[in-house]
Amino acid sequence: MASLNVGHLGEYLREQRRQAQLSLRQLADAAGVSNPYLSQIERGLRKPSADILQQIAKALRISAETLYVQAGILDERDRDEVETRAAILADPSINERQKQALLQIYESFRKENALDADAAAADEGGGEQPQPTN
Template identity: 65%
Template sequence: MARTKVGQLGGQLGEYLKEQRTQSRLSLRQLADQVGVSNPYLSQIERGLRRPSAEVLQQLAKALRISAEQLYIRAGIVSPDDSHIAVGGSVELAVLNDASLTERQKQTLLDVYASFIHQNDDLHDQSTA
C-alpha cells in the first residue's frame, strides 16, 4: 500500500513538472541542464519512477520559476494539512531550507518528525476510541 501511495505522489509530481516545463517552453534536455541532472533522471521523475531529493526539487522550482513549497507538497515531503504548521511556516520547510544541513540529515529529521506526528495521531485516536 505504501508503494502505491509513493507511486501516486510521484506520478502527480511528474505530471505537474512536465506541465510546468511545457508551459515554460523548455525541452527535457534544457531543464535537466539548468537543474544539473541528467536527462534520463529528469525523465524518470516526470514519469513518476523516481522521487527527487529536496535539493533537486529546489533547483527545479528555481528553473521553472514556481514555488518550491508547492513541489514539496506534490512530492509528499510537506503535508498540505495546516494542523502541523508552526509560527513562520512548517517544520518541514524549516528543515528543507536549512543550508547548514546535508540532504541526508534533512531527510533523517523529516522522517523522525513524521514518525512523531504519526505516533501522536495514533495515541490521539486510541484516546478518543
C-alpha cells in the same frame, strides 16, 4: 501511496515545464540534473530528493514548497507556513531584529489558533458542561 505522489509529481513537473516552454533537456541543464534522470522523474519512476526538487523549482521559477507538496513531503498547511516565513525573511525593507519579532508573533498566533481549534473540536465532541447561572 508514495508512488502515487511520485507519479502526480511527474505529471505536475511536465505541465510546469511545458508552460515554461522548456524542453526536457533545457530544464535538466538548468536544474543541473541529467536528462534521463529528469525524464524518469516526470514518468514517475524516480523520487527526487528535496535538494533536487529545489533545483528544479529554481529552474522553473516556481516555489520549491509547491513541489514539496506535490511530492508529498509537505502538506498544504506546512507549505503556507514555510512560504510565510520565507516572505518575512526575504523582505529587504525590515532588519533582522524586526524579522525575528515578526516570526515570533506569527508563531504565537499559530499556536493560539491551534489551541482554539482544539478546544472547539473538544466542545463539538459533547464535552461541554452546562454553565452555572447567577
